[in-house]
Amino acid sequence: KKAVNLLEKFTNGEIDVLVGVATYYGVMVRGIDLPERVKYAIFAGIPRHKFSSKLENPSPTDVLRILSIIRDALEGDEKRNIEILIGRLSIRLRRLSQGALMKLKEDFQKKLAGEPVEEYPLLTLLFNALELARKLLSRKDVLENLKKRGDIALVVEDSKSYILIPDTATYIQASGRTSRLYPGGITKGLSIIIVDDPRLLNGLVKRMRWLFEDFEIKALEEIDLEKTIKEINEERTRVKKILRGELEVEKTIELTKSALLIVESPNKARTIANFFGKPSVRLLENGMPVYDVTTGDYVLSIIASIGHVYDLVVDDGIYDYGVRIENGRFIPVYTDIKRCNDCGYQFTAEETRCPKCGSRNISRKLDVINILRDLASEVDIVFIGTDPDTEGEKIGWDLKVLLEPYTRTIKRIEFHEITRKAILNAIRNPRDFNLNLVEAQIVRRVEDRWLGFALSHKVQKYFWPMYCFKVLQPALNRLIRKKKHVEKMPNCCVENRNLSAGRVQTPVLGYIIQKFKEHNDKSKWKYLLVISVNEHRLRVDVDRSIVEQMGIEATDQIIGQKVTIKEKEKYEDTINPPPPFTTDTLLEEASIRLGLSTTRTMEIAQELFELGLITYHRTDSTRVSEAGINIARQYLEEKYGEKAKEVFKPRTWGAGGAHEAIRPTRPIDADRLAELVREGAIILVRPLTRLHYEVYRLIFNRFIASQMIPAKVIKQKVIVKIGDYEKEVERVIKITEKGFLEMYETVYEEPEIKDGEYPIVDVDILKPPLARYHDVIKWMKTQGIGRPSTYAKIIQTLIDRRYVDVTKKVKALIPTRRGIMVYEDFLTKYFKEVVSVEVTRKLEEKMKEIEEGKRNYQDVLKEIFRELQEKVIENPVINKQLEELWNEYCGGMKKYW
Numbered sequence: 001k002k003a004v005n006l007l008e009k010f011t012n013g014e015i016d017v018l019v020g021v022a023t024y025y026g027v028m029v030r031g032i033d034l035p036e037r038v039k040y041a042i043f044a045g046i047p048r049h050k051f052s053s054k055l056e057n058p059s060p061t062d063v064l065r066i067l068s069i070i071r072d073a074l075e076g077d078e079k080r081n082i083e084i085l086i087g088r089l090s091i092r093l094r095r096l097s098q099g100a101l102m103k104l105k106e107d108f109q110k111k112l113a114g115e116p117v118e119e120y121p122l123l124t125l126l127f128n129a130l131e132l133a134r135k136l137l138s139r140k141d142v143l144e145n146l147k148k149r150g151d152i153a154l155v156v157e158d159s160k161s162y163i164l165i166p167d168t169a170t171y172i173q174a175s176g177r178t179s180r181l182y183p184g185g186i187t188k189g190l191s192i193i194i195v196d197d198p199r200l201l202n203g204l205v206k207r208m209r210w211l212f213e214d215f216e217i218k219a220l221e222e223i224d225l226e227k228t229i230k231e232i233n234e235e236r237t238r239v240k241k242i243l244r245g246e247l248e249v250e251k252t253i254e255l256t257k258s259a260l261l262i263v264e265s266p267n268k269a270r271t272i273a274n275f276f277g278k279p280s281v282r283l284l285e286n287g288m289p290v291y292d293v294t295t296g297d298y299v300l301s302i303i304a305s306i307g308h309v310y311d312l313v314v315d316d317g318i319y320d321y322g323v324r325i326e327n328g329r330f331i332p333v334y335t336d337i338k339r340c341n342d343c344g345y346q347f348t349a350e351e352t353r354c355p356k357c358g359s360r361n362i363s364r365k366l367d368v369i370n371i372l373r374d375l376a377s378e379v380d381i382v383f384i385g386t387d388p389d390t391e392g393e394k395i396g397w398d399l400k401v402l403l404e405p406y407t408r409t410i411k412r413i414e415f416h417e418i419t420r421k422a423i424l425n426a427i428r429n430p431r432d433f434n435l436n437l438v439e440a441q442i443v444r445r446v447e448d449r450w451l452g453f454a455l456s457h458k459v460q461k462y463f464w465p466m467y468c469f470k471v472l473q474p475a476l477n478r479l480i481r482k483k484k485h486v487e488k489m490p491n492c493c494v495e496n497r498n499l500s501a502g503r504v505q506t507p508v509l510g511y512i513i514q515k516f517k518e519h520n521d522k523s524k525w526k527y528l529l530v531i532s533v534n535e536h537r538l539r540v541d542v543d544r545s546i547v548e549q550m551g552i553e554a555t556d557q558i559i560g561q562k563v564t565i566k567e568k569e570k571y572e573d574t575i576n577p578p579p580p581f582t583t584d585t586l587l588e589e590a591s592i593r594l595g596l597s598t599t600r601t602m603e604i605a606q607e608l609f610e611l612g613l614i615t616y617h618r619t620d621s622t623r624v625s626e627a628g629i630n631i632a633r634q635y636l637e638e639k640y641g642e643k644a645k646e647v648f649k650p651r652t653w654g655a656g657g658a659h660e661a662i663r664p665t666r667p668i669d670a671d672r673l674a675e676l677v678r679e680g681a682i683i684l685v686r687p688l689t690r691l692h693y694e695v696y697r698l699i700f701n702r703f704i705a706s707q708m709i710p711a712k713v714i715k716q717k718v719i720v721k722i723g724d725y726e727k728e729v730e731r732v733i734k735i736t737e738k739g740f741l742e743m744y745e746t747v748y749e750e751p752e753i754k755d756g757e758y759p760i761v762d763v764d765i766l767k768p769p770l771a772r773y774h775d776v777i778k779w780m781k782t783q784g785i786g787r788p789s790t791y792a793k794i795i796q797t798l799i800d801r802r803y804v805d806v807t808k809k810v811k812a813l814i815p816t817r818r819g820i821m822v823y824e825d826f827l828t829k830y831f832k833e834v835v836s837v838e839v840t841r842k843l844e845e846k847m848k849e850i851e852e853g854k855r856n857y858q859d860v861l862k863e864i865f866r867e868l869q870e871k872v873i874e875n876p877v878i879n880k881q882l883e884e885l886w887n888e889y890c891g892g893m894k895k896y897w
């Protein structure tokens with residue numbers, strides 16, 4: 001009540017200065033929103049968390065915070081163990097509701113005071129963690145390490161020692177009071193820190209830079225204090241007048257223009273909005289949120305269009321494929337997308353009911369467009385900030401076309417990472433639309449539609465009877481004989497609309513089938529001999545013929561046989577770090593190291609991008625910008641201190657252009673990120689899962705490694721002699737300088753082998769591996785099929801069509817019978833020239849040429865159209881063969897269509 005009284009007096013001018021203790025949830029810091037009154041924030045000392053090193057009375061979050069600090073003072077196993085503990089504790093604390101957290105706090109206090117309290121696992125864990133922290137803090141080496149840190153402070157007061165940690169949340173909240181939004185813009189404020197401890201200042205600046213990459217503080221003598229104070233006072237007078245209604249807003253802010261920024265995803269919109277203080281949110285009539293912020297240059301409204309707004313129609317032009325031909329020109333016909341809110345089906349037909357489930361609960365993009373038109377008509381300029389690739393350019397172009405009549409200026413802005421700096425930079429340097437990219441996207445879409453529809457039609461009509469009679473019916477009959485329930489016998493002679501086929505997926509299906517066949521081809525199998533070398537197991541693969549030459553028939557006879565191993569040479573070698581990730585290498589490594597499907601990896605990467613944590617993830621460039629190199633420098637300096645110079649080796653990798661490799665946007669590793677999110681220092685617009693952190697860790701570590709010195713290793717080359725057969729085996733036996741391997745392991749140490757005779761203790765059959773996600777991606781890349789935006793989609797399409805299955809354990813991709821049959825007995829038999837690797841690659845090249853402005857998109861459409869007619873739709877030879885095929889199965893029956 002007293003506080004409320006004081007605040008009233010402050011608001012009406014009876015009091016000019018408020019003094020209080022700054023805690024980031026306190027009234028002094030959070031509760032005041034008075035742009036006309038608050039001008040300065042003065043911090044008497046650096047805002048900090050303070051712990052007695054005996055940790056008498058900490059809260060649960062204090063325990064976590066102090067553990068995180070102690071972690072950095074430890075090494076090896078101790079460090080790892082405490083990391084695990086922090087992880088367990090933080091996950092559990094995060095899961096608690098507000099009420100449960102309160103109860104935990106109370107119980108914890110009671111337990112600390114020695115009062116009786118009912119034990120439960122989290123309370124015990126927390127208490128043990130505190131005990132551990134106390135124990136570690138009493139250790140001399142730990143305290144010494146903490147003292148060496150330049151960003152926290154250990155102090156002694158009244159013969160008690162304390163640890164001080166800078167508190168960014170309080171600094172942001174309190175200094176933010178001086179700079180508030182008002183109807184005419186954002187107030188200028190001055191925030192002064194009286195430095196009582198340079199280490200804490202250093203720590204505060206460092207932590208602030210984790211959050212705002214361009215954060216800066218200045219020494220007081222560097223600024224013109226008188227001028228600043230004058231500006232602030234004049235502005236406050238104006239603010240007061242505006243708030244009292246004595247001054248019209250428009251007249252006061254001629255310099256500040258209004259702008260609308262349209263992006264495609266809600267996450268992206270919220271992330272951008274959060275860069276500019278706490279945005280005010282308006283909910284539009286259909287529930288869409290608009291975020292209003294001030295950037296300094298603009299009063300900016302941010303909204304999401306939610307993906308594409310337009311797609312090809314289905315019922316217009318040639319063969320119902322969505323393209324008109326007029327005077328030799330191809331005119332794709334687009335309309336707004338409709339979406340069924342009940343089943344999620346998307347369509348373009350003008351229906352009032354969902355074509356799939358019949359629901360009338362349909363939302364259409366036209367409604368979104370109308371809202372955007374209203375918003376656009378109220379602002380000076382519209383910025384389109386869709387993703388920086390052909391898809392993003394097309395979405396942006398559609399929006400431009402739709403909004404143009406309703407607003408004065410529409411500009412495209414391009415950014416490859418979502419940071420405050422990148423967004424401001426993009427807004428200050430808008431560009432025009434790149435029609436080449438738009439045309440390339442149109443060709444890709446039309447090609448996909450044309451060939452997809454044409455091939456799918458053939459598959460539905462002619463492949464289905466063959467598959468149905470040869471595979472499906474016999475299988476169902478077997479079930480019936482076993483008295484199993486069978487829903488319904490399919491009609492093999494009525495075309496099956498659930499089947500489909502497309503161009504780009506087909507060669508990939510072929511590759512998966514090829515790997516599957518090799519896997520099962522006994523002539524390709526090898527033996528994997530397991531040789532016992534002291535404690536260690538050496539695995540050597542040999543051709544089967546070698547073993548057969550030894551006169552051994554059954555594999556178990558080989559167990560117990562001896563091999564001779566002799567060293568050939570030992571030498572030092574240098575191993576260079578791999579480049580930072582591009583889309584294909586990220587998909588590969590996420591599959592190998594995390595077992596993730598390509599679709600899942602892309603989803604996670606998309607979210608990390610939209611949350612502002614990584615650069616754009618659809619890229620085939622390995623280039624690292626100046627900003628990227630700085631991030632690596634800052635991170636390594638923090639991690640290695642003085643030693644950073646010795647391990648840092650900046651590299652730009654790929655050549656110029658706007659695109660960049662996939663890299664983090666801040667010098668914060670996965671553990672630190674988790675910590676900052678937990679503390680609430682970094683606020684993300686959606687929570688991260690364990691997998692998000694794992695993918696982020698992969699991207700971060702690989703990137704930092706790419707900016708580090710090579711590793712030095714010693715390799716041993718030995719000759720393994722089995723009977724008369726000799727095989728060379730090379731292994732790394734010592735890592736003499738870890739270099740980049742500290743961040744990203746690509747080789748491991750194996751024990752040195754001494755010359756001698758060693759027994760074979762086991763033997764396995766080594767089959768050529770089945771295709772896994774990473775093999776397929778790598779193959780596509782080397783064959784020139786697919787692009788960063790399509791890799792994941794191509795594989796997913798094959799899975800969705802049930803041409804390919806994913807095994808549960810190893811996540812190998814294996815073809816189904818349907819997949820093998822449609823590929824071998826149908827697509828490559830009748831449409832070989834259309835779905836070959838060659839043709840697919842050439843098409844990809846043509847798209848690239850359109851993007852670069854080297855080819856006219858109408859010419860390419862003409863070529864594709866001719867190919868479609870000659871080879872798929874109106875080829876008399878093929879059509880005759882297909883009719884014969886149909887007759888073979890269904891000829892004797894009445895035609896149903």
Ligand SMILES: [Zn+2]
Binds near residue numbers: 342354356357358359
């Ligand atoms: Zn539906």
